[in-house]
Amino acid sequence: MSTDADLLDLAAGLFLLAAVAILWRRDVVAQTKWLIVQGAALTGIAVVLGADERHPELYAVAAGIGLLRAVVLPALVRRAIEARSEDRETAPLINIGASLLAAAALVLLAYAVTQPLVRLEATAAARALPVGFAVVLIGLLVLVTRRKALSQIVGFLLLDNGITAVAFLAAAGVPILVELGVSFDLLLAVLVLRVLTARLRAAFGSVDLDEMRELHD
């Protein structure tokens, strides 16, 4: 097995580990730290792929991703957190232990589902595909089971990291434009969410989605 493949595996493993850690930790600040780690891992994946498949333009994409995922977005989330220090604890709907077990099941599911794709080509990238898919599922899990809007943003970022990783590993590097487009609307989404949460907080003082139900009636 070539060293490139090893490096890719390492980066993928770190990528998955970061997702798990985000699910594990209660503190949103800690979660953003792991987001940075995950962004770095994603960049690593891009770089290794670039070196692997002789796509110099992938380096540019990698640089862009590194900047966006490992620096800009976590920084934005941190800003949002510092804006409201009181709800840093994520209040999960199902307890952490259960959601961790659920994550284990999701990873197994992701592995099972992506087998056909992996069988198509026996490259290291293809074999790492389930990781990306698993991260997508875990992101959805976070999105579903966390109450505070902040940790939902984190889940959203997790989800997007997963999608990007899948895109890379499956298509061996998406065109820059697609990637940039994805990232920008993501940026927009985060900004919107931030504004929204700020507004909500101004209006209701809290960003607990359960309490938002009262808006219905």
Next chain:
Amino acid sequence: MGTAVLSLLGKIASIGRVAEPAPTPPEPAPADLARRAKALRGSAQVRCVDAGSCNGCEIEIGQAFGPVYDVERYGARIVASPRHADVLLVTGPVTRNMAEPLRRTYQAAAEPRVVIAVGDCAVDCGQFAGGYGVEGAVADVVPVDLAVPGCPPTPDQIVAALRRVTGR
């Protein structure tokens, strides 16, 4: 993690050692105690018993075990159960309610064991001599080996007493 850890590490590095240099070792213990002290071989597990003190002595004992006086460097260590203990640090005049518990604590410690009466109250009931709730001084209840006078005694007196037991 992260910044907090770094700042704490920085503090540790900048402050460094806070323990004061070791004072000259005290004169060796009296003969009968010296025999037991030798059996303890430079290690003394300590159990504190508050037999009714005003907690002044407890504060000083806390200081003695703190980083500055650091009696642990001489092999003394506080333990959670008299079964583990070699040394009983008894403070305060023994009140009627604490007399029996003190006796039982003494019984529970395995031989060889050493009792140190800390503070004037422990030595001779101090302020509280003849109080209606006072059974007597520690020596009236259990055999005392060392007495640390003072109200409250200073930490280095307590450290000196413990050093006579550990012999270090």
Next chain:
Amino acid sequence: MLAISLVQAFLVLFGAPLLVGWMRQLRSRLEGRVGAGMLQPWRDLVKLLRKAPQQPEGTGPAFRIAPLLGVACGGVAAAAIPLLSTRTGLGAGADLIAVVALLTLATAALALAGLDTGTAFGGMGASREMTITALAEPAVLTAVFALATRVGSTNLPAIVAATLNHGARLASPATLLAAVALGVVVLAETGRLPVDNPATHLELTMMHEAMVLEYSGPDLALIELGAAMRLTVLLGLWSALFAPWGIATGTSVAALAIALAALVAKTALLGALIAVGEVFMAKLRLFRVPELLAGSFLLAVLAVTASFFLA
């Protein structure tokens, strides 16, 4: 080679208190203290061995056997694990699952001793300790599973030898995840922070300490020796599985000498890591610990799956 096993056992027997002393010394230096010196645990042990043996009323064989069993199991585990060389004496007995089971046996015996006293604290400690042990088991065996599948055996020398021959495997995600999972379990099984506070004096927060409150004199010495050996054995096991550098595959004296140096260095380093880490850590609430263990179980499952879809 039976000789190697014996050497390992006695190495752990005499080295374990030094490891504990080293960790305490490091910790007190970080707290700005002078520290009692690395030899202090040995001083404590010698003193305790000389003290008058006691038998609390109403305690029976369980109470008397548990301390002996703790040391014995620690010694046998030390003899089985390839600490110095993969050619240990108990070739067939040197099974990863068996070693884990041995250490569990010692824990169970101590818990029974705690219950045997019939005091509230003994029962409390036993109940908590067994809860943690029970919940740690899945993480352990699943991680073992991840490590064993690639070798096709749970025989420790086989696993270590295989890792020594393919160093690249160490860098694979499966191994890393398994390493983290087992690391968490080691902390839980040895009663270190954040699971248990080895330096606590408050009964209500105790786990391991609460079980042994009734012990005194020589028995207590054995208990503390057993705990230290358990820590050493688990650290040695961890390093043998995930950092096997230096472990001899033969029995030549030179190789063994190198292995000895490497073992000391690795164990001291791991101990230092734990000691330093504990300066920054607080104890978890008892009912947050299951989350920690569930997390390490998840990592172990990831390790298993990763060993299939990666590397």
Next chain:
Amino acid sequence: MNLVGTGLTVAAAAAGAATLCALLVPVRVRALVSGVLSALIGVAGVVAGGAALSGETFARPLPNLLPLAGISIGVDALSGVFLAIAGAVTTVASVYGIGYAAGTGRGRTAQALWPLFAFSLLLVPAAASVSTLLVTWELMAIGSLVLVLCGDPTDGRVREAGVWYAVMTHLGLVVILTGLVWLSAAAHAQTFAGLRAASGGLSPAVRGGVFVLLLVGFGSKAGMAPLHAWLPRAHPEAPSPVSALMSAAMVNLGIYGLVRFGLDLLHGGSRWWWIATLVLGALSAVYGIVQAAVANDLKRLLAYSTVENLGLILVGVGACGVFADSGQPALAALALVAALLHTATHAAFKSLLFLGAGSVVHATGIRDLDELGGLRTRMPVTAGLFTLGALGAAALPGGAGFPSEWLLLQSLIHGLAVPGIVVVVVLPVAVGAIALSAGLAVATFVKALGTGFLAKPRSPAAAQAHEAPASMRAGMWLAAAACAGLAVLPGAAGPALARAAAAGLRGSGTPVSGGVLHQLTALGSTLSPLLLVAVVAAALLLLRAVLMLASGPGRRRAVVPLWDCGAPPLTARMGYTATSFAEPLQRVFDDVLAPESDLDVTPHAESAYLVERVAFSRAVPDRIEHRLYEPVLHSMRRAGQAARVLADGSVHRYLGYGFGGVLVILLILVAAQ
């Protein structure tokens, strides 16, 4: 007429004799005579099973014994395993039963039925045709049912347990009956040989359908969740020897049915069968042990631990099926051997534990661990032997359960060589489940031992306990010997079990040849429990000797009062009970167990702020029972109410129903032509 046949004949003779003696012999010696004869049944069973395991086979049709189908007996190595286990447990329990019956004056019915029940346990694995199997199965069910009811007729719980058991075991019988009738109708054969030959040609749909029915039927007998509800009710209420016989021998026959039909006669079938078995087994293992961990009735705890262990065995059987299906004969054999070995070890330590619990009940009349404690001083032998059994149940080194669970894990670990996503997904989960159940088993049996036999007695009855009489102790010693043997020398059973596995996999197109057996030993022989135990024991003795020398002569332990924090007295009420011991676990598994706790605070008459009395109660009901069974029972009750409208007691109306029914059938016949 070889050794197997002789053994079975002797067993039959002994069974008849024992029954007659139980009915005729005067009460003074009744227990002794019938007990000895029943033990003889067991010995004969062991001989027959051993002979079968050593390679003998035996087949004999007895056409006149039963109209139409007739009875046909056939024994091979696979049957041999279960014959031997059932025989051994019978022997042990019968010897134990002598003193037990003499003590509690167990009724004449019970003593007359005991031999028949024991004999039926030998007949089921010896059956060689569908009809024989069904007859013997029903014999076994009836026998055990009546024996359960012999527990204590005045006790309401006994009656309730009897009802549950009767209903569930007969529903199970009906399902098995349907499955087998369907099978033999489709295969046009009812002897096992005929089925083995014909069932290859059946359509997958039929075989799948039959297997599902058999899985449900045999699974419910094997206490497979969620069909286990009868087990933790019936086993605790039965007299302890009966509990032992049921828990250690009868439930195994559910496993036998699955292996015999699924693997042998249905040729292994398709992969999803065994995945389902494996998953259900893992589920039962975890659910059973979680319930056992929080149970505080000693015998209920043991019953739930039976659910756990049978779950582990099912995992082994399922894994075996999966491996066989993917053409891995060596692995399949290994998994099946692990399952059979665990069946044997479980039988050994579970009979020992149930007999120990019986002695406790015999001595104190208490089953509630919260009220026991401190039995070690008054009944040392029972306590010591119970420890051995608990060691086995906790699967710790030196215990009987350790080698078998180790072997099971080995088979799963090697199983990842098998291709297929599902396998890769299922096996880690299975290992996790096994590990969790192993860990919880340790906690459970530390609880049972520590709060039941150690500490201080928490009730007068426990304080005045007395050691069991000689015959009961003898029974326990026998079981303990079996435990010890299986704990240190499981390898001795290796070849026999391999032969049994070969017989079990005969039909499933995975020939277990000598080469495979060699592989098998290569896979299985990497652990030597004997070495492990010996080394630990040696280390213990060495340490002890060193300490003796170090401490010097004449240093005796000074007996000192317990450390009561200086404030006497230290009473038993301050110690930890089983409930408080299990409290952390119960909180961890709150979502699974859903305990029902009830706090009732009575304020003082004068002021609402002064509390006069606080009553707290907590029960941990079987949740599956609550969520699954009660709705069904409820709807059935409502259906019954509705049906009562139709039946108002007028004879004419009933005749009308009958007439209408006849007409309908006739119309159908006409339409069919």
